Amino acid sequence: MIKRITFGVPVVSPTPPVRVVRCVALPDLTPDPFAEVVTVEWFETPLGAGSLAGDEGDLGDVVIEEHVVRGLEWLDARWRDDGDRFKHMAFARRAPSLTVAEFASRWRSHAGTLGGASIPEEIKGRAYAQNLPVPRAAGEWPFDAVNEVWFDDLDGLRRRVEWFQQYHEPTGDDLFGPSVFLAVRETVVR
Numbered sequence: 001m002i003k004r005i006t007f008g009v010p011v012v013s014p015t016p017p018v019r020v021v022r023c024v025a026l027p028d029l030t031p032d033p034f035a036e037v038v039t040v041e042w043f044e045t046p047l048g049a050g051s052l053a054g055d056e057g058d059l060g061d062v063v064i065e066e067h068v069v070r071g072l073e074w075l076d077a078r079w080r081d082d083g084d085r086f087k088h089m090a091f092a093r094r095a096p097s098l099t100v101a102e103f104a105s106r107w108r109s110h111a112g113t114l115g116g117a118s119i120p121e122e123i124k125g126r127a128y129a130q131n132l133p134v135p136r137a138a139g140e141w142p143f144d145a146v147n148e149v150w151f152d153d154l155d156g157l158r159r160r161v162e163w164f165q166q167y168h169e170p171t172g173d174d175l176f177g178p179s180v181f182l183a184v185r186e187t188v189v190r
Helices: 046-052 072-081 100-108 154-167
Strands: 002-007 019-025 037-043 062-070 085-094 127-133 145-151 176-188
Touching: 062 072, 072 127, 072 145, 085 154, 100 127, 145 154, 154 176
Parallel strands: none
Antiparallel strands: 002 037, 002 062, 019 037, 019 176, 062 127, 085 145, 085 176, 127 145
């Protein structure tokens, strides 16, 4: 599925989304967030993707293709439930030595690890999606990778954030460049 991530409130799209969530940064877990609100919209078809892509060079829209790596059944139930959930989001650039295609290929096998170390089971969350930007005629997007990890409760998210704060250091694995994280409360808007 194609998703548009907007930092703030999105402009109205000519293609109506099938789902919209608003993610609000949790200040206790994300001090000085790079974005206070992130809106995520899902679109059934890539036909409208070109019209979704802004030409901003800063933290404008990012149009991505969603790949649910784990927890698809949980996510299906989550979208039917509509209640608030918690999510850890990571936004990263690829290492400068990699092309977009090389990065995408390598990132697929990277799931569940950080710098070669396995992420503990208790902080892997209920579902995990890797999102890669769709090709863009106007140059590169501000990020090469966006991942999302969902939690039922704040405690699970808090444990994940604490683990990443302790273990997230430059890994030297020549896969990722700069990255930023957000811990958010996700609310279904539509």
